[in-house]
Amino acid sequence: MAIAAHEETVHGSGHAHPSDLQYVYVALFLGVVTGAEIVLGYRHPNALIIGSLLTLMVIKFATVALWFMHLRFDSLLFRRFFLTGILLAAGVYIAIMMTAFQFFGNDTTSVPLNKIPPPARITR
């Protein structure tokens, strides 16, 4: 699955890690983004606000994963494991939510009964 294309690649466990100061900068960045999120959170939630909140969330998520979890420096295999989980989760759960939120139309009875066309011909 995630490793299908990963044939015998040797990645080191990353010796070029950032310095402490760089980590602090990353944390500061995260703090600033969180501040922006909180400010946005108080605005009336229209599509733009929700979109920017979700974008900021993804940025924070990726920053922590790439820097603090060292995915930026570590083997691609780790990234693939994590991404497989994230993408599968996103796929199946978004599908459920679409069904539940009636994006797909949750039940057939929402079509008024008299609007359902009669079957063309019934053969017995």
Next chain:
Amino acid sequence: MTDTIVHAPIPDQSEGHHTSTGLSNEKLAMWAFLGSECLLFGGLISVFLIYRNKPVGVGPKVSQIYDIPFTSVSSFVLLMSSLTMVLALAGIQRGDHRRARIWILTTAALGATFVAGQVYEFTSFVREGLGYTTNLQSSAFYTLTGFHGVHVTIGIIMLLSLYTLSLRGNLPTEKAETVEIVGLYWHFVDVVWILIFTVVYLIHP
């Protein structure tokens, strides 16, 4: 995006990783476990999102009683614990064990602050009339955030164990990877909260 994967040679023998891919078994196992956890939290979050839009029969809606400033502070605390965690790892990798211990303890303390905040939040919600059994939203909310809280608690227990191991001299620099792996778990718990903070607390139609 430029790929800055470090293509280092096979790690030297002293690291003790002699595997087909050159990657450590334990780290690979942790990443596999975290991949699995994505589906656990994904499920809990989506259950909450689906039930949040249902009308409540009794009790308040969760979104009516959020204390956003308070939650923001505790989110910030958890976020910063990721920084201290990574500093602890950097410390132990340098062989600076005293500093590593301090950062490990700080991380655990920040985590404990977060959990304490959550306990406070839960009790104040209950005082506002939102118990676990009150309505659909409350069950989903407490389960999701409670699961996360339990994960943080497990993380704190692991951190305190690391601290004790280190104090007794059982966590030499060669075992820095143990700290790294606990750190991965810790950061994962943090990124899950990043999701929860945004989709549960900040975005509420």
Next chain:
Amino acid sequence: MALTEERPLLELTAGDDEVRQPLGSFRRPTSTTGWRSWITTVDHKRIGILYGATALTFFAIGGLEALLIRAQLAQPNGQVLSPERYNQAFTMHGTTMVFLVIMPMLAAFANYLIPLQIGARDVAFPRLNALSFWIFLFGGLFLYSGAVLDQIADNGWFNYAPNSGVLYSPGHGIDFWTLGLQIAGIASLLGAVNLIVTCINMRAPGMTLMRMPIFTWMALVAQFLLLFAIPVITVALFLLMFDRLFGGNFFVVQKGADPLMWQHLFWIFGHPEVYILVLPAFGIVSEVIPVFARKPLFGYPFMVFSGIAIGFMGWGVWAHHMFASGAGPVTVAAFSLSTMFIAVPTGVKIFNWIGTLWGGKLQFTTAMCFAIALVSQFTIGGLSGVTHSISPSDWQQTDTYYIVAHFHYVLFGGSVFGIFAGFYFWWPKVFGRCLDEKIGKIHFFTWLIGFNLTFGPMHVLGLQGQPRRTATYADGMGWNLMNLLSSIGAFTIGVGFLIFIFNVVKSRNNVVTDPDPWDARTLEWATSSPPPAHNFDISPTVSSLDEWWHRKYELGDDHKLHRREHPESFTAATPPENIHLPSPSYWPLIIAAGLPFIGWGLIYSYWLAGFGGLLTFVGIYGLVLEPSVDPDAGHHGHADTHDTHEPEPAAVVAGAAEAEEDADQ
């Protein structure tokens, strides 16, 4: 011998000399024979045998439940079981067969074979492996412990909410079911992590991914499915548990809960689960058929990639279990299409098996018979499966015996036949004894006939409208004959199982001296039977797919294959001394023993849960702090410069996080 220097991979987790007596309590177990050695073993081969023996026991139990069902339905207005007992019988039959038979049986094969097939000394985390087994065993025992108190689940193996809520299922049966499956789920998750890391990281030099034996590949795909599917059912089980024990509202429709929530969560797990059950069986058959067709597997890369494709597509078809739930036209259309598509990679496999058989010098051993039976019977089940993708037809068939017929053709005709092909094939490797071929043939034909007699008529019954999960049927519905035939078939299968058990008992005297009696292809046949604890005396190196076969045969000048006189195997006259195997341990058993107490405690008294939680908690620390190689075990008589890196703790702590969740909830 400088083994560890040439092949450092095989040096397993080395000891930590600083912590001698973890928690200062237990003496470490040292015995290598007797019951004590079995309950403390961390050897993947013994753990595999334990899995297999446990699963066979549950197979007998689940089979008896099936016979009860068929006895009840043999005639109209059956009086063998009360309707309540009937509900319990089919629920426990399904649950047992899926979670306590086929899954652990495939875990048995995976545990036993993967390290041997990839040329490793053991799995990546041998102690975690033992933990998985014991957790599974205690989960199964917990699931059945409700029977002592007459608290048995009665809601079908997929346990639909809201019917499984407190309102409609007020007893504790569902609680035992929910908690039991949660415990078993921890075992599967730990096992999945372990085997994935093993396949990726523990391969012998030269064993690239595309040289891995096909069984290992299919088991690996199944482990990935487990890794990602188990958390989904864990969510569902937790929500149901919170509903039932703590008054949550997740499935309480009166409070506005979505009645489809459980179905979605269950089937997101449930459909990958179907492939978890069948892919390793496909792998077994893909090993057996080339050996007895005397040909390499036709289209090995296609087999690998179709397996991976099935693994991925298995995530996009779950709602075809819910066509009749009113899921809406777009949902139904989308999932109909994806269901039709998933037949394609499965079809690729069928054709590749036929391609392997085509033109081969077929040897109809019992294992081969079972393997061919899988190909044909699974195809029938697969075809009836495709009929479900046409949703109007599915609406007609839903909840009838047609469905029962379909999934038994897939799971019995697929998984179980595959498993028994594996039994007959690997029995000489595992035990150094052969199952009798003549009795095996009798077993095979009894099963083939019994199986088709049982489940074939169910197609007809389903199309005639007989509903499943209904305790009786009236006379005069036109169902009598088919039901009687089906019941006769079921008892024929029961007789066949007894024949198999007889064969097993009889095999004790049937010692085989040849470690490679089938002239097979993969690495496990290149070591002695049964393999030594360290698997290979000489560390394997691999240069081709079907490595062992290539070592045995060479192309002569006359362009014909010649068998080499003395192929280079991995056994040595004097066993090597320099191999570190992890020492046995009590802690996995102790950790696992705490979990059922947590379960009983959650149902009856929190004190009990506290005790169980404490046991598990202490056990986890015991396991983590215990050096994986006992420094006092006495095989340190050599100057060895291994590092003191003791890699297990973090992974165990982390892996056990799931276990602790139970403790903390």
